[in-house]
Amino acid sequence: MSKFIPNIAFPLILVVFILFSLLNAFFIQGLHANNSYQRTVEGLLVILFVLLYFYNTAKELKVKRIEQEPMFWFSVGALLYFSGALFIFIFSNYLLYYSKNLGVTFWAAHAVFLIIFYISAAIALWIKPKK
Numbered sequence: 001m002s003k004f005i006p007n008i009a010f011p012l013i014l015v016v017f018i019l020f021s022l023l024n025a026f027f028i029q030g031l032h033a034n035n036s037y038q039r040t041v042e043g044l045l046v047i048l049f050v051l052l053y054f055y056n057t058a059k060e061l062k063v064k065r066i067e068q069e070p071m072f073w074f075s076v077g078a079l080l081y082f083s084g085a086l087f088i089f090i091f092s093n094y095l096l097y098y099s100k101n102l103g104v105t106f107w108a109a110h111a112v113f114l115i116i117f118y119i120s121a122a123i124a125l126w127i128k129p130k131k
Helices: 009-028 036-060 070-098 100-126
Strands: none
Touching (some): 036 070, 070 100
C-alpha cells in the first residue's frame, strides 16, 4: 500500500480522523445524537483502503488462489458492510427523527450488512494463511 500512499499519510489520516471525531462529538453533533458524520467519514475511509488493497492485489498478481487469502475475505466483508451501511450512516438522524418505523427498518438492514461482515470475518479467521 505504501506505493500508492506515502507512509506518513496513515498516521496523518488517523490523527485528523480522531480530531474530527472529537470535534464532531463535542461541538458539531454533540454527545446525545447519533454520530452520523463521523461514521460516514469512517465508512468512506474504509472503502478507500479496501479498494486500494484490491487494486494492489490485482496489480501485483502474487496471490494464486484469492479465495484462500484471509485478507481477501475480511476486505470483501468490510467493503460490503461499509458500502451498504454508508447511506444508513448518512441519513440515520434524519430517519429516526422523522419516521421511527422507517428508521428501525433501515437499522434492521444495517444488521444484515453487519451479519455479512461477521460471516466474512469468520471465514477469514477460519482460513489458514499461506506462507
